[in-house]
Amino acid sequence: MLILGVDPGSTRAGYGLIEKQGRDLKLIKSGLLKISSQDKNVRLLELSKSFASLLKKQRPAFVAIEKLFFMKNLKTALEVAQSRGVLILTATAQKIPIIELAPSEVKLNITGLGNANKKLVADMIFKILKIKKINILDDVSDAIAIAIVASNQIRWLSTIDPAPFADINSFRSRRTKSKPFFFKKGG
Numbered sequence: 001m002l003i004l005g006v007d008p009g010s011t012r013a014g015y016g017l018i019e020k021q022g023r024d025l026k027l028i029k030s031g032l033l034k035i036s037s038q039d040k041n042v043r044l045l046e047l048s049k050s051f052a053s054l055l056k057k058q059r060p061a062f063v064a065i066e067k068l069f070f071m072k073n074l075k076t077a078l079e080v081a082q083s084r085g086v087l088i089l090t091a092t093a094q095k096i097p098i099i100e101l102a103p104s105e106v107k108l109n110i111t112g113l114g115n116a117n118k119k120l121v122a123d124m125i126f127k128i129l130k131i132k133k134i135n136i137l138d139d140v141s142d143a144i145a146i147a148i149v150a151s152n153q154i155r156w157l158s159t160i161d162p163a164p165f166a167d168i169n170s171f172r173s174r175r176t177k178s179k180p181f182f183f184k185k186g187g
Contacts, residue, residue, distance in 0.1 A: 002028065003154070004060035005147025006051075007139045008087055010079035011035060013047060014139030017058055018129070018147045025151060027129050029058065030140050040079060044086050051090045063091040064099040064150030066106065066142065099150045106142070109149040121145050 001021075007014040016030040033050040037043045055063075065088065068081050091098055108114040110124045122141035126133045128148055 001062075001151075001154070002058060002060040003062050003064060003147045003151050004055070004058065005064045005143040005145065005150060006087055007066050007142040007146060008080055008083040009139060010040075010076055010083060011043065012137075012139055013051075013083060013087065014137060014141075014143040015054065016140060016144030016147045017060060018144065018151060020151045020154075025129055025148060027131060027144065030136065030144055032137065032139060040082075044082060047083055048086050048090050051087055052094070055091065055094050055096060060096060062099055062150060062154060063087075063096050064101060064146045065091075066146055067100050067102045069103045099153060101146055101149055101153075103142075106145050106149050109152065110145045118142070 001019070003018050003020060005016045005018070012035055013033040014030070015033060017028040019026045019028050033047055033054065035043050035046045035050065037046055065084060068077065068084060088098055104114040107116040107121060110116070110128070111120050113120070118138045118141065122136070122138070123133070125141055125144045125148060129144075
């Protein structure tokens, strides 16, 4: 199964494509989506085209994308939110299920620390994937980490529901509103 992790940004977006076979994870491809325009509206169009092309070539089973987190700069936050919207729309148009993950959730699952720095996240993805360290941008290492965490959630969700991916985000929100499934009365 192929899982594409995406770290959205206002001027560049990193991606990491991993393959999951049983418990094994393999990095297939990673990089930046092509965005070169100075005009912010044209950048969104370029992002959509670049992402659509990647999705058509690689055909992932899932797209995992980082949720927007609190930013001090409102202008940057709005531009990142627009990029996220374009990425979600593009994946949804191709009928690819989307998994949204908070940055702290990714850091906690990759490093054991919800406030880990980018270097620690990058170091851990190389260990998890059992590959030699290479010099990559933070956007790319974050996207790979997002894909790794999503692969673990897919495995977990698939063990408790035979068809969990019809609407994965509503399933996740229902799960957090009630007692966990393993605390059933009498069991």
